[in-house]
Structures are given as C-alpha cells and as structure tokens.
Amino acid sequence: MTDPGPPFGESVDSVVAALSGQHYVTERGLATAVYLAMRLEKPLLIEGEPGCGKTEIAKALSAASGGELIRLQCYEGLDAATALYEWDYPRQLLTIRLHERDRTTAQLETEIYTERFLLRRPLLRALEGKGPVRPVLLIDELDRADEEFEGLLLEVLSDFQVTVPEIGTIRAATIPLVILTSNRTRELGDAIKRRCLYAYIGYPSPEKEVEILRQKVPELSPHFAQEIAGFVGRLRARDDLAKRPGVAETLDWTAALLALRESSLRPETVEETLGLLLKDAHDLEAYRKERVAELLAAP
Amino acid sequence: MSSGPPPSLLESRLVTRVQGFLERLREEGLRAGVAAGVDLSRSLRALPLLDRNAFREACRATLPKSPSELAVVDRVFDEYFGSLDVPVPPPSEEGKVPHGRDRAGRAPSGPKGPTPDREEAEEELQGRYSPRAPPAVASRVPLASEKLRHYRAGARRFRRTVAALPGRRWRAHPVGSVDLRRTARASLRSAGEFVELARRNRAPRRADLVILWDVSGSMREHTPDLFGLVYALHRVVRRTRVFAFGHDIAEITPLLAGRSYERALPLLEDRLRSTGGGTRIAHCLSEFRRHHGSEVRRSSTLLVVSDGWDLGEPGELADQLRRLRGQAHRLVWVNPYAARTGFRPATAALRVAMPYVDLLASPEDFPTPHGPSGRFGGRIPGQRLRPVGSLIPRDVSGGSSP
Numbered sequence: 001m002t003d004p005g006p007p008f009g010e011s012v013d014s015v016v017a018a019l020s021g022q023h024y025v026t027e028r029g030l031a032t033a034v035y036l037a038m039r040l041e042k043p044l045l046i047e048g049e050p051g052c053g054k055t056e057i058a059k060a061l062s063a064a065s066g067g068e069l070i071r072l073q074c075y076e077g078l079d080a081a082t083a084l085y086e087w088d089y090p091r092q093l094l095t096i097r098l099h100e101r102d103r104t105t106a107q108l109e110t111e112i113y114t115e116r117f118l119l120r121r122p123l124l125r126a127l128e129g130k131g132p133v134r135p136v137l138l139i140d141e142l143d144r145a146d147e148e149f150e151g152l153l154l155e156v157l158s159d160f161q162v163t164v165p166e167i168g169t170i171r172a173a174t175i176p177l178v179i180l181t182s183n184r185t186r187e188l189g190d191a192i193k194r195r196c197l198y199a200y201i202g203y204p205s206p207e208k209e210v211e212i213l214r215q216k217v218p219e220l221s222p223h224f225a226q227e228i229a230g231f232v233g234r235l236r237a238r239d240d241l242a243k244r245p246g247v248a249e250t251l252d253w254t255a256a257l258l259a260l261r262e263s264s265l266r267p268e269t270v271e272e273t274l275g276l277l278l279k280d281a282h283d284l285e286a287y288r289k290e291r292v293a294e295l296l297a298a299p
Numbered sequence: 300m301s302s303g304p305p306p307s308l309l310e311s312r313l314v315t316r317v318q319g320f321l322e323r324l325r326e327e328g329l330r331a332g333v334a335a336g337v338d339l340s341r342s343l344r345a346l347p348l349l350d351r352n353a354f355r356e357a358c359r360a361t362l363p364k365s366p367s368e369l370a371v372v373d374r375v376f377d378e379y380f381g382s383l384d385v386p387v388p389p390p391s392e393e394g395k396v397p398h399g400r401d402r403a404g405r406a407p408s409g410p411k412g413p414t415p416d417r418e419e420a421e422e423e424l425q426g427r428y429s430p431r432a433p434p435a436v437a438s439r440v441p442l443a444s445e446k447l448r449h450y451r452a453g454a455r456r457f458r459r460t461v462a463a464l465p466g467r468r469w470r471a472h473p474v475g476s477v478d479l480r481r482t483a484r485a486s487l488r489s490a491g492e493f494v495e496l497a498r499r500n501r502a503p504r505r506a507d508l509v510i511l512w513d514v515s516g517s518m519r520e521h522t523p524d525l526f527g528l529v530y531a532l533h534r535v536v537r538r539t540r541v542f543a544f545g546h547d548i549a550e551i552t553p554l555l556a557g558r559s560y561e562r563a564l565p566l567l568e569d570r571l572r573s574t575g576g577g578t579r580i581a582h583c584l585s586e587f588r589r590h591h592g593s594e595v596r597r598s599s600t601l602l603v604v605s606d607g608w609d610l611g612e613p614g615e616l617a618d619q620l621r622r623l624r625g626q627a628h629r630l631v632w633v634n635p636y637a638a639r640t641g642f643r644p645a646t647a648a649l650r651v652a653m654p655y656v657d658l659l660a661s662p663e664d665f666p667t668p669h670g671p672s673g674r675f676g677g678r679i680p681g682q683r684l685r686p687v688g689s690l691i692p693r694d695v696s697g698g699s700s701p
Contacts, residue, residue, distance in 0.1 A: 012346070012353070032346070032356035039345040040338065047366065050593070076504065076598075077467025081480075089479045096483075096491040105490055146468060146505065147537075184366075185596050186507065186538060193364040194334055200366050239589055242622055282622055 008065050009038045018064035023215040024057060025208060033199040034061065038134075043157045043178035045142075045193060048201030051246020054181040058138035061177060068135040070176070072122040074145035080152055084162060086119045087112075113166035123156050127172040135176045142192075143182040150192045157195050204247060206233040212247060217254050227265050228254055234295050235277065235287075242280040252276045267293045313348065314340070320379050324362065327371050328553065331362045351380070441564055442527040446666060450531035453665030458506045458536050461658065462600040464628060466504030475500030507598045508532060508539040509627075511587065513605035515545040515578040521635040521662070525604055526567065528633070528662050530560050532602070540594070544583035550591075580648055581611040584619035592626070601627045606635055607649035617651040624655040637661035 008018045015031040015038075030046075034057070037044035046054045062069035072083055080086075092112040099108060120128065126137035142150070156162060160172040180196060182188060204212060209229040213220055220228075228250065236244045245253075253276040262269050271292050278284050287295075317339060324331050342357040355376055363369040442450075471481065481497030512529055514522070533539045533555045543551045554566045588595075595601065601623055609616065624630045632652060636642055638661035644650055653659070 028352070029356045029359055032353065033360035036342050036345060036357065036360050040341050042338065045364075075467070077469075079468065087480070087483075089483045092483055093479075093486070096486065100491040105487060108491065109487055146466075148468075183593065185594055187365075187540075190330070190364075194332065196364075197338070197360045198364050198369075199360060200369055239585065242588065242592060242626075282625070 009035070011035065019057070019060050020215075022060035022063050024053070024060035025204075025212045025215055026057070027208075030057070030199050030201065033197050037179075037197050038177055040197070041160075041175045043180055043196045044199060045180045045182065045188070045196035046199045046201060047182045047184050049203055049244065049246055050183050051248035052201045052203060053247055054201055055138065055140055058136055058140075058179040058181075061179070062136040065133055065136065065177070067133040067177065068129065069138060070122050070126045070135055071138045071140060074139065074141050074143075074149070076144060076146060078145045078149050082121060083149070083152065084121050084123045084156075085164060086121065088117045088119050092117055115167065118164070118167070123153075124162055124170065126176040126178075127156070127160060127162055127170060129172070129174045129176060131174065134174050137176040137178045139178065139180045141183060142180050142188060143185045147189055150189045154191055154195065157192070203236055203244070206230055209233070209247065209250060213250065213254055216251055217258065219258065220254060221263065224257075224263055224265075225254075228257070231265060231270070231295060232277065234298055240286065241278070241283050243278070243283065245277040245279075249277050249279070265296055267296055270296065313343065316380075317343075320358075320375070321362075323375055323379055324372065327375055329362065329368050329371050329375075330364075335362050441561060442523055447527055447531065447560060449666030450527050451535060454528070454531040454535040457532070457665065458508075461629060461631065462506035462508055462536060464504045464506075464598050465501050468502045468504075469499045470502040472498060472500040474498060504598055505538060506536045506600065507596065507628075508536040508600050508602060509591075509595060510539065510541045510602045510604065511548070511584070512541060512543050512551075513545065513578060513580070513603075514543045515608070517578070517606055517608045518604075518635070521606075524662050525633075525635065526564065527560075528665055529604065530555060530563060531665070540591075542587060542591075544580070544587075545578055546583075547579075548583040548586050577610040578605070578608055579611045580605065580607075580609045581616035581619050584616070584623065588619065588622065595623060595626045597626070597628055599627045600629045600631060602631045602633060603652075604633045605648075607644065607646040607652070609646065609648035611648075613647045613651040616648055617655070620652055620655040629657045630655055631658045631660060632656045633660050633662060635662055638663040 008014055012028065012032050012035045015035045016026060016028065019026045019031065019034075033044055033046075036042075046057065048054055058071075059069060061067075095112050095117075096108055099111070103111070122137070126135050129135040139153070142153075157178060160175050161169050163169045180192075206226075206229045209232065210222075210225045213225040213229060214222070217225075232245055232250045232253075235241070253273060256273050256276050257265075257269065260269060260273070271288070274287060274292065275284060278287060317336070321331050321336050321339075338361040339357060342361055343354065346353040346357055348354070358372055358376060359369060363372045469478070471478065475498045478497040478499040481499075482493060485495070485497055486493050510529055510532060512525065518525070529541055533541055533552070540550065540552045541555060542548050551567065551570065554570060555563050558566070620630070632649075634642075634644075634649070637659055644653055644659070
C-alpha cells in the first residue's frame with residue numbers, strides 16, 4: 001500500500017504533493033500562497049504571463065481536493081445577472097399571466113420573487129456549496145471585466161455572502177477556495193487587491209520546464225524535452241518578440257512535434273510548426289529559417 | 300493582534316520586527332495597510348516561525364499586490380532581515396524592472412548570454428539619467444488654474460470623442476432593444492399589464508489611455524504646458540498610465556496618482572532628469588513593448604507626446620509604431636509645434652510615424668476646442684479619425700519646423 005502522504009491542505013508540503021499528484025509542477029512560494037489562502041480563508045489573486053498555469057492551478061486544486069470547480073470567465077460587460085444571479089423573467093411573466101385573475105398584485109409579487117424563480121450563476125453557486133469539501137471558485141481573467149464588476153465582487157470575496165434584495169442575505173456555509181487570475185492587461189482596483197493574497201507566475205526556468213514537459217507528456221524522451229525547453233527558453237529571451245510563448249504553447253508545440261513523429265529538433269520542422277509557439281504575425285514573419293537555425297545552433 | 304493566549308517572547312519580538320519591516324516597506328512606497336499586516340501575522344501563525352524561507356514566502360503572499368511590489372518586498376526583506384543569498388540589485392528606477400530581470404525581479408531563467416564587453420557597457424552608460432542634469436520640468440511655476448481647467452475640459456472631450464469605444468454593458472435608454480427585466484418589473488405596477496416596453500442599449504466603454512511623454516532636452520520649454528495636459532488626461536481618464544522617455548523609459552503614473560497638480564509638479568521635477576544622450580524613441584518604444592506591451596489592448600488609445608527629434612533608426616521606429624498601432628485602438632501623436640502655421644512633419648521620426656498615426660494634434664488643441672485648430676469639438680464618426688493627411692500636407696518633404 002502506498003503512503004497517501006499528508007492530508008491535503010494541512011501543510012505547504014501537502015499542497016506541493018497534491019499538486020504534483022495532478023501533474024502540476026509548482027514552486028514552494030506559490031504552494032505557500034495556496035496553503036495560506038486555504039488557512040486564512042482569503043481569495044488568492046494570481047497574476048502572470050499568459051499560458052503559465054494560472055487557470056491550470058485551480059483545476060489541479062479542484063481535482064486534488066475533490067471540490068467542485070466553479071468557473072467564472074470574465075469579459076467586458078460581465079454583470080451581476082451573469083455572475084451572481086438572475087430572475088427567470090420569462091417564467092415570472094408566464095406566472096403573472098396565469099394568475100393575474102385569481103391573485104392580487106402583492107400575492108403575485110411575493111410568489112414570483114422566491115428561490116424557485118432564481119437562476120443561480122457561478123458566484124452564488126460557489127456560496128451555496130454545502131458538502132464537507134470546499135468548492136474551488138475560479139474567477140478567470142478578472143482584468144477583462146469592468147471596474148464596476150470588481151465592486152460587485154467585494155461583498156462576495158470579503159464576507160462570502162450575497163444580498164438578494166427580494167430574498168435576503170445568502171451566506172456561504174462552506175467557504176470556497178477562491179482563485180482569481182489576471183493577465184495584467186489593466187491594473188486591478190486597490191479594494192479588490194487588498195482582499196486577496198497575491199502570487200505571480202512568471203516563465204519557468206528551463207529545468208522546471210523540462211520537469212513540466214516530463215510530467216505532462218510522459219512519452220517524451222529526456223533529451224528531446226531538454227532540447228525543446230532550451231529552444232523555447234532562448235526564444236523567450238529575445239527582446240524583439242511581441243508575445244513570448246508560455247508553457248501552454250510549449251506543451252502544444254511538443255504535442256505537435258510528437259504527432260509529426262519527431263524525436264529531435266530539425267530546422268525545417270521547427271519553422272513549419274513555429275505558429276504553435278509564436279502567436280503574433282510580426283513575430284512569425286521575423287523568425288524565418290535563418291533565425292530559427294541561429295536559435296537552434298545556440299548552445 | 301490575536302485574542303488567543305498571550306504571545307511568547309519570540310512572538311513579541313517578531314511582531315516588533317514585522318512592524319518595523321512594514322514601516323520600511325511603506326517608506327519604499329509599498330501600500331501595505333493594516334489589513335496586510337494582519338494577514339501577515341495570521342499567516343505566521345499557520346507557518347513554522349523559525350523557518351526563514353516560510354516567513355519570506357508569507358511576506359511575498361500577503362504584502363505585495365503587483366510584480367513591482369513583489370520586487371520591493373524581496374529587496375527590503377534582504378536588507379531588513381539580512382540576505383542569505385546573492386544580494387538582489389535595487390531597481391534602476393521606481394516601478395521599473397531592472398534590465399535582465401523578469402517582472403518579479405528575478406534573474407532570467409533562460410540561458411545566460413555573453414558578458415557585455417566594454418564597448419557595450421559604455422554604450423549602455425551613455426545618456427543615463429544624471430543626478431546633476433537640470434530637471435526636465437523647466438519651471439516650478441504652475442500653470443494658471445484657468446488654463447488647467449481648459450486642459451481638463453479638453454481632456455474630457457478627448458476621452459469622449461477620440462478614446463471611447465462602444466462597450467458591452469447595457470444601460471436603460473429610450474431607444475434600443477426590449478429590456479425584459481425592467482419590463483417585468485414595470486408590469487407589476489399595472490397588475491401584470493405591459494403598458495410600455497422598457498428598452499436598453501450599450502453604454503460606451505470606459506476609455507483606456509497610455510501616454511508616452513518625451514521629456515528630453517528639446518521638449519523642455521514645453522514641459523509646463525505638457526505636464527498640465529498630461530496631468531489633466533490622467534485625472535479625467537481613469538485608466539491612464541503615463542510613461543516618461545528620453546534615452547530610457549520609466550513609468551511615472553505613481554507620481555500623479557492621488558496627488559494634486561501642485562503636489563505632483565515638484566515630485567515630477569525631482570524625478571525626471573534630462574538625458575545626456577538624446578532621445579531614442581524606437582529604443583524606448585521597444586522597451587515599453589517588452590515590459591508593458593501586453594497592457595496595450597484593442598481598447599487602448601496610445602498618446603505619444605514628442606517633437607520627433609530622435610537619435611535612433613527611423614526604420615526601427617516605424618517597426619515599433621506599426622506593432623503598437625496594430626495592438627491599440629488609436630495612435631495619437633501630440634507635437635508641441637503642430638499648431639504653428641506652415642508646420643510640416645519634417646523630422647525623420649515624424650515622417651516615418653505619420654502612416655501609423657490616426658491623429659496629429661498640438662497641446663493647444665486641448666484648451667481651445669472651438670478655436671481654428673480645435674479638433675475635438677464634435678463627435679468623430681466611425682472608427683477611424685480624420686486622416687492625418689487632411690490635417691497636414693501630404694508632401695512632407697519640405698518644412699522648417701519639426
């Protein structure tokens with residue numbers, strides 16, 4: 001029988017082990033921030049480069065803890081009706097029509113503003129979790145949402161409660177583990193940042209990237225993994241890129257190379273598949289054959 | 300800090316040390332409030348107190364709220380509690396990540412390049428900010444409050460007509476699609492009868508502005524006016540980030556945030572020093588893209604404030620502008636000479652910039668919207684502004700002023 005290790009969330013080591021069990025390679029600093037977020041029952045704001053594992057950590061935590069993953073993808077124009085709750089207006093209108101003869105207005109109003117007509121959106125669902133395991137609430141790419149939406153989050157994230165004027169205040173019985181992510185396309189408000197713990201995920205070192213590749217793509221040979229991580233590392237170090245490739249791009253590229261039955265980096269294959277690493281037309285245009293060969297030749 | 304058992308001697312000492320550490324961080328500009336201190340103290344109860352690394356990680360998780368603050372915490376931690384590692388060099392300028400480090404202030408993870416030779420090192424040293432150089436802000440004499448008011452009014456017009464985009468958020472409006480929610484609510488007032496349909500349409504998106512301000516020597520005489528303009532834009536457009544450039548580029552938004560014009564002016568004067576090596580616009584744009592490029596979005600309006608005197612390669616500048624223009628909503632160039640009679644973009648930098656610029660404006664266009672050169676007076680239809688060609692002669696080969 002294998003040693004199950006320390007229970008999840010009991011220590012920083014247990015977080016590292018649990019994430020590792022989900023093939024998520026983490027540094028101790030990030031694991032400490034996750035552990036503290038669980039212990040202090042505070043949201044964790046994770047910023048960093050795109051494609052470096054911000055969203056992935058929430059998925060890994062959900063899988064490791066067994067808690068439901070509730071995801072709220074942010075975008076401009078996101079509002080309470082999409083994030084928190086909404087009344088089922090068509091059903092309400094239908095009910096009003098059905099009972100307009102036999103009910104008074106006051107009776108109708110009482111009837112249609114009950115939980116039966118409430119459409120629960122991700123934030124409310126996260127607060128209504130009742131099981132022993134904490135749900136994981138992922139509020140993804142918060143920087144894409146409007147500042148007004150941040151104001152809406154304040155009550156949810158500080159008191160873990162939501163006030164529905166017609167019903168009352170709904171408090172979380174089980175405090176969810178809240179992960180907020182941001183790509184820093186804009187600065188988040190001070191009020192929201194004050195309520196969160198903070199972690200930053202940058203690009204991994206080549207050694208760490210090799211480890212990630214080996215965990216995520218077990219069929220990859222150690223030599224090829226090193227070759228790939230080295231090439232991507234050299235590419236990221238270039239100053240003239242509009243968008244540097246993240247870990248997600250490295251994994252996609254690796255999968256493509258394996259699908260093409262490659263076992264080492266050849267200039268022709270690299271050039272043909274460079275679109276999986278570089279997602280900017282100017283970057284792709286700039287990195288043609290000579291420059292790819294130059295990067296491959298570098299030690 | 301805790302309502303539990305009385306703290307041990309170790310805990311008492313630690314609390315004193317933590318308070319001193321927080322004060323030191325605040326001196327360094329970190330906005331670590333009482334809540335952050337409480338979070339740190341609670342974290343220390345959950346972690347082994349004598350583990351220095353755990354303590355450091357707790358500080359990193361609870362106190363900073365941005366990559367630049369993370370770098371400050373790392374540096375001050377080593378200074379305050381003593382470093383066990385190789386000391387981290389301080390950032391070259393406030394809020395700016397040192398060269399060769401990532402945003403978190405860590406050394407690059409990729410393979411190390413060759414050590415720069417002496418020639419490169421000398422080249423790097425040329426034209427750095429010199430503490431003995433005269434301040435770029437020529438005079439402490441502030442602008443008249445009336446002029447500032449005009450700048451602010453011009454900035455509002457600019458926000459409305461140039462920087463704004465239609466958003467995705469809905470608002471109640473007499474014209475637009477039917478709003479079921481409000482219609483249902485309104486029907487309750489008339490016993491479920493739909494007397495009138497409530498309507499809604501899209502509210503305009505909040506403007507997002509990035510200002511790149513040339514503070515080199517050739518711009519010095521215009522600095523008071525330009526600072527008035529930059530300050531007004533920063534106050535009016537909530538999402539504004541301001542970067543000052545000459546030989547290098549640095550963000551100066553924190554100097555303006557939450558400060559009155561009178562308080563911000565001397566701070567800026569102390570901070571900005573003219574460069575000895577002249578303006579390198581392309582290099583600065585490249586640095587800007589490298590560190591802040593991802594923050595320029597499709598909704599961002601990019602405002603370059605410069606006279607166009609440049610020591611760099613025009614081709615490189617064109618490349619940088621092309622890339623930035625592709626990322627941003629609009630690119631506006633403010634030239635202090637643009638309102639002069641017979642003005643032609645004669646400098647090499649301006650000539651290569653023109654194809655990528657949506658609007659060439661003068662600072663005078665802001666306070667005088669209804670004057671002969673006012674360009675922000677009315678709404679500008681469509682996504683694209685009046686082409687630059689209609690504002691300046693297409694033949695830009697001649698001309699006497701920059």
